[in-house]
Amino acid sequence: MTSPDSINLEHLNHDRFKSWSFSQNICTTCGICSSSCPVSGVEGFDPRKLVRMVRLGFQEQLVETRWPWICTMCGKCAYVCPMKIDIANIVRGIRSLRDRDQVPGILHKGIDAALKTGNNLALPKEDYLFILEDVAEEIAAEPGFEGFKAPVDKEGANILTTIHNKLVNTHTEDLKHWWKIFHVAKEDWTLVSENWEGTNWGYFTGDDTAMKTFIGRIVEHMEQLNISSLMCPE
Amino acid sequence: MGGGIAGLSSALELSKTGYIDVEILEKSGFLGGHAIQFACKATDRCVSCGACMVEEKLKQAVENPNIHIYSRSRIQKITKSEKFSIDIIIKPEYIDSKMCTGCGVCLDTCPFEGSVIRGFSKNNMPLHTICEDSCLYFKDKSCAKCQELCPEGAINLDSLESCHTSEVDAIIAATGFQPYNPVSKPYGYGLFDNVITNLELERTLRKNSTAARPSDGKAPKNIAFIQCVGSRDVGLNHLWCSKVCCASALRMANLIKMRQPDTKITFFYIDVQTFGKNFQAFYDEIQKNIRQIRAIPGDIYPTKDDRLQLTYFDGAKSQSVDETFDLVVLSIGLIPGQDNPDLAGLFNLEILETGFLAPVENGTSGICDGIFTAGTVQGPMSIPETIANATDVSWKTIKYLSEKDIQETQPDAQI
Numbered sequence: 001m002t003s004p005d006s007i008n009l010e011h012l013n014h015d016r017f018k019s020w021s022f023s024q025n026i027c028t029t030c031g032i033c034s035s036s037c038p039v040s041g042v043e044g045f046d047p048r049k050l051v052r053m054v055r056l057g058f059q060e061q062l063v064e065t066r067w068p069w070i071c072t073m074c075g076k077c078a079y080v081c082p083m084k085i086d087i088a089n090i091v092r093g094i095r096s097l098r099d100r101d102q103v104p105g106i107l108h109k110g111i112d113a114a115l116k117t118g119n120n121l122a123l124p125k126e127d128y129l130f131i132l133e134d135v136a137e138e139i140a141a142e143p144g145f146e147g148f149k150a151p152v153d154k155e156g157a158n159i160l161t162t163i164h165n166k167l168v169n170t171h172t173e174d175l176k177h178w179w180k181i182f183h184v185a186k187e188d189w190t191l192v193s194e195n196w197e198g199t200n201w202g203y204f205t206g207d208d209t210a211m212k213t214f215i216g217r218i219v220e221h222m223e224q225l226n227i228s229s230l231m232c233p234e
Numbered sequence: 235m236g237g238g239i240a241g242l243s244s245a246l247e248l249s250k251t252g253y254i255d256v257e258i259l260e261k262s263g264f265l266g267g268h269a270i271q272f273a274c275k276a277t278d279r280c281v282s283c284g285a286c287m288v289e290e291k292l293k294q295a296v297e298n299p300n301i302h303i304y305s306r307s308r309i310q311k312i313t314k315s316e317k318f319s320i321d322i323i324i325k326p327e328y329i330d331s332k333m334c335t336g337c338g339v340c341l342d343t344c345p346f347e348g349s350v351i352r353g354f355s356k357n358n359m360p361l362h363t364i365c366e367d368s369c370l371y372f373k374d375k376s377c378a379k380c381q382e383l384c385p386e387g388a389i390n391l392d393s394l395e396s397c398h399t400s401e402v403d404a405i406i407a408a409t410g411f412q413p414y415n416p417v418s419k420p421y422g423y424g425l426f427d428n429v430i431t432n433l434e435l436e437r438t439l440r441k442n443s444t445a446a447r448p449s450d451g452k453a454p455k456n457i458a459f460i461q462c463v464g465s466r467d468v469g470l471n472h473l474w475c476s477k478v479c480c481a482s483a484l485r486m487a488n489l490i491k492m493r494q495p496d497t498k499i500t501f502f503y504i505d506v507q508t509f510g511k512n513f514q515a516f517y518d519e520i521q522k523n524i525r526q527i528r529a530i531p532g533d534i535y536p537t538k539d540d541r542l543q544l545t546y547f548d549g550a551k552s553q554s555v556d557e558t559f560d561l562v563v564l565s566i567g568l569i570p571g572q573d574n575p576d577l578a579g580l581f582n583l584e585i586l587e588t589g590f591l592a593p594v595e596n597g598t599s600g601i602c603d604g605i606f607t608a609g610t611v612q613g614p615m616s617i618p619e620t621i622a623n624a625t626d627v628s629w630k631t632i633k634y635l636s637e638k639d640i641q642e643t644q645p646d647a648q649i
Binding site: 026028029030031032034035036037040041044046048080081082083084 | 420462466467468469470504505528529530531532533545546547549552553554
């Protein structure tokens with residue numbers, strides 16, 4: 001982001017952010033956020049400056065800049081902040097102010113896909129189930145895991161697990177680790193056949209409506225299958 | 235109560251009247267509190283740090299016949315009728331203050347580190363104190379080397395505790411602050427030898443005149459000062475600026491630069507709090523020699539060659555920078571003393587939201603008339619400010635005593 005040569009003060013919206021629950025008004029600009037941030041400096045990203053912009057009401061610039069989208073919302077800044085300013089949540093708040101069609105491509109498309117199909121990839125159900133079976137068969141071929149199967153839609157299981165879309169796309173090997181642990185630990189667990197997406201891009205893009213829809217689906221699964229514990233690998 | 239700079243200053247001021255006797259109750263073995271551990275930071279000229287005033291006040295108080303000092307004392311019971319009656323228990327010195335010459339044979343011969351502790355001023359004898367918690371003699375009598383080898387025969391490890399009752403008309407609570415312990419901050423304090431506090435650097439400079447790395451004793455070539463560690467911190471409920479650390483750190487940096495001119499010094503700060511009338515001129519001057527970076531560093535990592543890598547955001551370049559230092563000095567905050575809630579409860583003193591105690595205007599503010607507070611028990615103060623505050627409190631105490639029309643010659647005020 002480049003700094004403007006002059007700022008039209010009439011464009012500043014001081015009240016816009018006052019209602020936000022985090023107290024960015026007591027920022028002392030110590031800069032420990034920027035010093036700790038793993039992505040500060042990327043395209044000039046400076047969390048300290050971002051917090052000041054929020055405080056001063058630079059709404060237009062904040063919505064336009066890519067900075068909130070460079071942030072990974074890891075929250076390290078908020079953890080070290082002496083004033084306990086929830087910077088990751090501020091970033092989420094700024095993201096929420098963009099028109100949805102201005103949300104970076106993959107996220108915008110993923111949310112649309114998830115709302116329509118139940119997962120960010122729009123992966124058809126039969127393909128998804130085939131991948132699960134395939135991975136389960138590979139595990140079953142290993143000594144000690146004979147007869148392994150991945151349970152789907154099992155009523156009354158102890159744990160329900162959601163799926164991060166990349167685990168049924170490019171990273172299927174990563175499924176095996178915890179599935180094997182479940183097997184050895186004799187855990188009673190299950191996957192679900194529909195609306196299985198665990199990565200909530202509604203949350204990350206500041207789209208509360210979509211976020212609630214995705215969470216609601218998981219709650220629905222747990223109620224229907226009578227399961228009280230959730231494992232949501234991200 | 236308290237033999238730090240506030241207690242010593244009040245005692246001296248009260249004793250100047252000529253008719254007030256003063257008792258100083260000090261918990262530790264040494265007078266002068268934190269401030270007696272500080273180094274004089276004068277270069278080719280005085281920089282008004284105030285360290286010398288502590289030494290001076292201490293000397294005057296020790297030599298004053300109207301001031302009675304009870305070091306290593308703790309309060310057992312306080313009752314109030316006409317006067318305050320304070321029962322104290324005094325731990326033995328073990329080392330006779332009149333015989334001790336401060337030679338240090340006891341410290342040198344002690345096989346157990348931490349059992350003999352050296353004080354900070356030869357005006358405060360005995361210079362050393364023996365710590366019962368770690369001394370082998372108090373564990374199983376297996377060692378009495380110090381007693382056997384003391385050339386003056388000044389040590390008696392079998393000395394017994396004694397009791398004393400003070401009858402006083404007024405009490406000044408001058409119990410001071412405590413330094414913030416920065417272990418929970420992300421700078422590896424307690425993990426990495428070469429991460430120290432500003433108070434530790436003060437002690438090193440007082441003792442050795444120059445800065446040294448704790449890990450190998452070598453002179454650091456590159457020092458980082460990190461300001462505001464534990465101050466202005468809502469997470470810790472420390473919303474205040476500790477007021478003394480900017481000046482203290484910059485004066486130490488300036489001193490090191492003069493004595494060890496090849497040392498590079500970087501000062502990481504939020505904003506420089508320039509209290510004191512001379513400070514602006516001093517600050518303008520030292521900026522030539524000390525690099526100023528307006529950002530508090532984030533991560534610290536030890537390097538393979540026993541140095542410390544700090545990450546900070548360089549606002550001018552808009553990027554994170556990793557830089558390696560030999561010594562990292564944390565300017566830790568001044569926080570309320572541990573005893574403040576007890577003191578407030580005992581004497582019905584007002585405890586502030588910060589945890590410090592409120593000033594007392596006329597000594598008749600509560601159920602316990604005749605109680606005052608002085609110095610950093612009220613909040614962060616520099617040495618000169620503490621002396622001024624303690625002097626002011628002394629005058630209020632004198633006013634209180636005269637209004638009470640007290641004309642006895644027994645010990646009248648206690649600090």
